[in-house]
Amino acid sequence: MAGALPIGTGGQVDRQTRHRFGFPSVPGMLNFEDVSKSFGSTRALEQVTLRLEPGTVVGLVGHNGAGKSTLMRMAVGLTRPDRGRVTVGGVAVGQFGNLAGLVGASFDASTLPGGWSALTALQATAALSGIPAERVREVLAMVGMTGAAKRRTKTYSMGMRQRLAIALALLALPRVLILDEPTNALDPTACHDLRTWIRKHAEAGNTVLVSSHNLPELEQVADRVVVMQRGRIVRDATTSDLLTGGASLVRAERPDLLRDQLLRAGHHTELLDDGVLRVTGTTSTEIGRVAASHRLVLSELSTERRQLSEIYQLAIMEGTRV
């Protein structure tokens, strides 16, 4: 029976398949189980449950103060939950004595030691993680900072500090990579490089959790998007489901006739100004079937692709109503 399981990335598809086949669900690589946290009277997180599988990139979005950073800091134990628990590979984060190679994180790049050079910061972290010195040169080259490696970080631009923070997180090639707003202050080329590193890291079977306000960037890199608002998760779905879960767009030789037939079949259909039919609540296959059964010729059938920013706004509005 196990042979029937597809060999995949260990992501959402595998999880659903395991469930369908009646297999017990394996623990995700990074789990937040019913996690709550308050700072004084401010509730930063409220009963958040989130499970991240190996081989996936999960994007975390939300307004400032939504609880994203608090959640991410819990993955390395810098913030401790008041309730619930955070586990890596089924083991509570608090039980680890050494997270090198297991979880790597980049948080606020502005808090890097200003008196140190990038080389000092990386060498110290490498020594702490038990990583050979060659790896320091490797990551410096990877983030394009070899030339500035010996300068003190207080002389760096924000973009350079961000690149150093990413290098520090990637130094030990962690199984779980946490990046808190990594595209802040990065130039377009560096953003492109970052997307490539993140995808490569996930394709190697690692788990990546990345928060960002740059939704078009996130749309390109994340397999799954989690929207947070006021310490709660208000939307959690795969990126493809989110972006293509809208309407079908149909161009036909006789759009008026097709519209009538689709309406008769119970599908919400509207004729747009450019002669395109926008059909919701059904699949492309069903539209094709209706058209074929009435011998109507289709010249174009596509799925309307929505922007992540639209979905985000919608999720936030729904969350506010809740």
Added chain:
Amino acid sequence: MTTDDKQLLEGRRAPMPFTRLLRVQLRAWRGQRGMVWLTGLAVLVGVVAAMFGVSSLDDNPTAPLVEERFGAASVGFTLLWQAVGVLAGAAPFRSGWAGMVLSVAPRRLRWLAASYVSMIGWAAGTTLVFGTLGWAAVTAFLAGGSDGSGAGLGVLGALPAVTVKVLIDVTVGFALGSAARSVAIPLMAGYVATSFVPLLDGPTKGLSRLIDLDSATEAAAGVHTAPYGLGPVIAALVLWAVVPAAIAAVRLQRSDVR
């Protein structure tokens, strides 16, 4: 989850080796320019002050006399160690280093202990350098006298007391700095507030004895005897070192680390 993952998960339950934490922390101190400068300044001021102290001796100084003068003059060296300790205690929280290290080695108290031990090692090593430089300078200075080299050994006699004073000062500074996670308040407490202790002599003599860190340090170093017994010495050391260290430990365990 692969076999490698399982091995990694099991292997990572063990705490970070203490010696590795020590080595990395020493590397961190070396990268902390303020601390390197303060340490260098302490050695320089100490050696110059010791030379002045010894230069006022007569033509045939004896080792005990050199020991006494060198010990008294080495206040120039010991003076700055509380500030070094404060910097060492507070800087990791202000610079982001605490967050960096604890996101790799999450056992917080273990890291705090390693920071403290490495700081003690740093202070003891520097005191040894100061002693060696002081001995070389004093010996060279007294070389013209009849018993120059023998009298120079007085420097070595003064070193144990100097070392104890440095270690107490750096401990107090470190405890205050890591409890407050700032530099200004501990420096005010350590240098300014302690100066007002004698003002309490009139109304509350008993209380002033209990909080007089300078007298307690002198007594612990064996420079002066403790006129009121060991009680006030221990009380002052507990107040200035143990209490802030306990606050630092509790705060580190309970609060978020940035």
